Amino acid sequence: MQQTQSAFAELRENLQTVIIGQAALIDRLIIGLLTGGHLLLEGPPGLAKTTAVKALASGVHANFQRIQFTPDLMPSDITGSDIFEPNTSEFKFSKGPLFNEIVLADEINRAPPKVQSALLEAMGEHQVSVGSTTHTLPDLFFVMATQNPLEQMGTYPLPEAQLDRFLLHVVIDYPSNEDELLILKRDRQTHFGDDNLLNASPLQPEMVLKARREVAEIHVEESLEQYVVNLVTATRDIKKIDSDWKDYIDSPASPRASISLLRAASALAYLNGRDYLIPDDVIEVAADILRHRIIPSFAAKANGVSADTIITKIIDVVAIP
Numbered sequence: 345m346q347q348t349q350s351a352f353a354e355l356r357e358n359l360q361t362v363i364i365g366q367a368a369l370i371d372r373l374i375i376g377l378l379t380g381g382h383l384l385l386e387g388p389p390g391l392a393k394t395t396a397v398k399a400l401a402s403g404v405h406a407n408f409q410r411i412q413f414t415p416d417l418m419p420s421d422i423t424g425s426d427i428f429e430p431n432t433s434e435f436k437f438s439k440g441p442l443f444n445e446i447v448l449a450d451e452i453n454r455a456p457p458k459v460q461s462a463l464l465e466a467m468g469e470h471q472v473s474v475g476s477t478t479h480t481l482p483d484l485f486f487v488m489a490t491q492n493p494l495e496q497m498g499t500y501p502l503p504e505a506q507l508d509r510f511l512l513h514v515v516i517d518y519p520s521n522e523d524e525l526l527i528l529k530r531d532r533q534t535h536f537g538d539d540n541l542l543n544a545s546p547l548q549p550e551m552v553l554k555a556r557r558e559v560a561e562i563h564v565e566e567s568l569e570q571y572v573v574n575l576v577t578a579t580r581d582i583k584k585i586d587s588d589w590k591d592y593i594d595s596p597a598s599p600r601a602s603i604s605l606l607r608a609a610s611a612l613a614y615l616n617g618r619d620y621l622i623p624d625d626v627i628e629v630a631a632d633i634l635r636h637r638i639i640p641s642f643a644a645k646a647n648g649v650s651a652d653t654i655i656t657k658i659i660d661v662v663a664i665p
Contacts, residue, residue, distance in 0.1 A: 365523030378611040381511025406445035413455035419462035449489040513636035562610040563620040567665035592644035597637040
């Protein structure tokens, strides 16, 4: 385990030299890779979202494909379709861009619901169905989808029930002045060239799959399992956290949130070089796990209480074992 952990720690360091000022994003990308979960990333354009996932694919020597979602996209454009072969008088399946190991679904909320459903089915079932035939996706299959929060015209917001398919919902913001200065310096140094640093990474897709099995073996005390459950179930009885908030959540988190929280926290512990879980691992990823799984009510929004505010209050109130 230590050898593989060291390789991922090296990958993290290398990515931080490529993607300046987005350490949390890098960690979340690696957590998604280590758990087999998928990432929904929200942030303004120009914050290196595409560069980050492309660099990650390069770092693990995986096949990468970017799909630009548009209103005229069809499900077959991403899944593939049966093509008639005149020479054999038979239909042959032509694979779509989903049949890659790491996929960037750019501006997923610009595609119509049918296309979104096709992607989310592939994420949930690890397969796509064309006609009466089911086609299995690569073992490493990992999706990072992006949403642009600045534009809502001509978009199709993901339904709350489908958002649950994403392991993490990460919100990123602009870098600091110091980080942006480093970005400028690095851009002048690289001249948009490839990163040999990442190409030299020892990680391969087979090692990532091995690491996923090792993450599942991270030791978790029973008290920490209870802590995870207490955090999630607090969303179902929010009045115990704050009596004034009794009507502030329309839809609380489901048991899938508990499973996701424990998996993500275990992956973070693994990334930090440990073979056991601590409360800080759970706390660090809690917001990204729960943000898209609870729906604040109109009363909450009217009083300026967001999902993040609720999560922060729950973490502050629920006792650490």
